[in-house]
Amino acid sequence: MTRLVVHGARKVDAEGLVDDFWLVADGAHITATGTGTGWRQAADGADDGADGASDYRANADPVGSHVIDAHGQWLTPGFIDLHCHGGGGHAYDDGTDELRAALATHRAHGTTRSLVSHVAAPLASLRASLSLVAELTATDPLVLGSHLEGPFLALERRGAHDARFLLEPGPEAVEELIAAARGTLRTATIAPELPNALEAIGVLTEAGAVVGVGHTAADYAQASRAFAVGARLLTHAFNAMPGIHHRAPGPVIAAIENRDVTLELILDGLHVHPSVAALLFREVPGRVALVTDAMAAAGATDGDYRLGGLNVTVHDGLAVLSGTDTIAGSTLTQDAALGNAVTLAGVDPVAAVTALTRTPARVLGEEHRLGLLRAGYVADAVLLDHEWHAHTVVADGSVL
Incomplete structure (x- = not known):
C-alpha cells in the first residue's frame, strides 16, 4: 500500500482556507494533516505530524510514499x-x-x-x-x-x-x-x-x-x-x-x-x-x-x-x-x-x-466520511490551478 503525501497546498474546504497545507493518506483514508514541514515526519511515521515540526529528512522524500508538491495551488476535497x-x-x-x-x-x-x-x-x-x-x-x-x-x-x-x-x-x-x-x-x-x-x-x-x-x-x-x-x-x-x-x-x-x-x-x-x-x-x-x-x-x-x-x-x-x-x-x-x-x-x-x-x-448522509480534508475522512482530493481547472485528482488515496 503506497502512502500518499500532498504538501505545499492552499487548502480550501468547508472548514476554511489554510496556506502551506499538507495531508498524508494511507490507503483510502487521510491519516494526518498540518501546515509547514511536518509532512515528512508524518509520512515517515516519526511523530504525529504536528504543525511546526522540524524539517525531517529535508532532502529526501519519505520512503515508500507518493509525494505531490502542490506549489501553492488549490487543494479541495473531491x-x-x-x-x-x-x-x-x-x-x-x-x-x-x-x-x-x-x-x-x-x-x-x-x-x-x-x-x-x-x-x-x-x-x-x-x-x-x-x-x-x-x-x-x-x-x-x-x-x-x-x-x-x-x-x-x-x-x-x-x-x-x-x-x-x-x-x-x-x-x-x-x-x-x-x-x-x-x-x-x-x-x-x-x-x-x-x-x-x-x-x-x-x-x-x-x-x-x-x-x-x-x-x-x-x-x-x-x-x-x-x-x-x-x-x-x-x-x-x-x-x-x-x-x-x-x-x-x-x-x-x-x-x-x-x-x-x-x-x-x-x-x-x-x-x-x-x-x-x-x-x-x-x-x-x-x-x-x-x-x-x-x-x-x-x-x-x-x-x-x-x-x-x-x-x-x-x-x-x-x-x-x-x-x-x-x-x-x-x-x-x-x-x-x-x-x-x-x-x-x-x-x-x-x-x-x-x-x-x-x-x-x-x-446523502455521508458527511461523516466525505467532504472534508481531515484525518479520518476518505482520501478524495482535487488539485486545481489558479484558474480553478482540475489537474490532479485523488480518490480513495490513489491518483486517478
Whole structure:
C-alpha cells in the first residue's frame, strides 16, 4: 500500500482556507494533516505530524510514499455530483461501457463521487438502469447510487424528459423502481402536485431515498407541503419550475424557508444568471449544492447527441432539444462550476467548495466520511490551478 503525501497546498474546504497545507493518506483514508514541514515526519511515521515540526529528512522524500508538491495551488476535497447524465460523448443510460467512460470524464474534472441520474423512460428500461447501477456500486465505490429524475414529473415542466414516459407516482410503480435499485436509490425527483405524490414522498423516504421537488408546476403551498412531509431537496433550483413572483413565491421560496432543504444549482452561466446564483448563496449559506446536470456533451464537443429518447443539439456549449430552445441538461463539469461560482458569481471560495463537497455529502448522509480534508475522512482530493481547472485528482488515496 503506497502512502500518499500532498504538501505545499492552499487548502480550501468547508472548514476554511489554510496556506502551506499538507495531508498524508494511507490507503483510502487521510491519516494526518498540518501546515509547514511536518509532512515528512508524518509520512515517515516519526511523530504525529504536528504543525511546526522540524524539517525531517529535508532532502529526501519519505520512503515508500507518493509525494505531490502542490506549489501553492488549490487543494479541495473531491467533488460530489448529485445530478449528472453523462459526459465525454457518452451517456449514462447507454450501458456499462458508456457509463464508465462518462464517469471517467467527470473524474478527470474532480468529481470523485457520483450519483447516476436517470431520465424518464419506460418502466422496464428504468428498472434495468437502476439494477445496472446497483451492480456497479458493488465494484466501484466512487459510484454512490442512483438519482431517479424521471418519470414522476409534470408534463408542462418536463424539460428534456420524453412526455411519452411520464407517470403519476402510483404505489405499484414507486415500489417497482425502489425494488430494482436494491438499496442504491439515493435521490428521487417528484412533482408534488401529481396524484399520490405526497404518499410517494413518504414511501421513497422510508426506502432511504432523499426526495427532491422538481420538474414541477407546484405553487408555494404545494411545494411547502412536500417539504413538510419529507422532501429535502430542490432539483436544479429555478429551472423547470415556476419562478419567484411577488404574489406567487413558488417552490424556490418554499425551499429557502425550510432549513432542512438543500437547493441544487446548475452554475454554468446559462441555466441561472450569476447574480441570481450569488443571491441564492447569500440567502441559504451551506444549503446550495452545485450540480452539473451534464449530458453526454460535457467535456466533449458541440454537435448532435441523444438524451434518453430525444435528440439534443449542442452549440457554443448550450444543449437544447433539437429544433427548440428547451435546455436539455448542461455541458458543465464541476471544476468549471467552481470557477464560475468564484469568478462569475463572486462567491467566496470556501462557500463555493462547500457547495461541491460538504453540502452534497450531507444530503446523502455521508458527511461523516466525505467532504472534508481531515484525518479520518476518505482520501478524495482535487488539485486545481489558479484558474480553478482540475489537474490532479485523488480518490480513495490513489491518483486517478
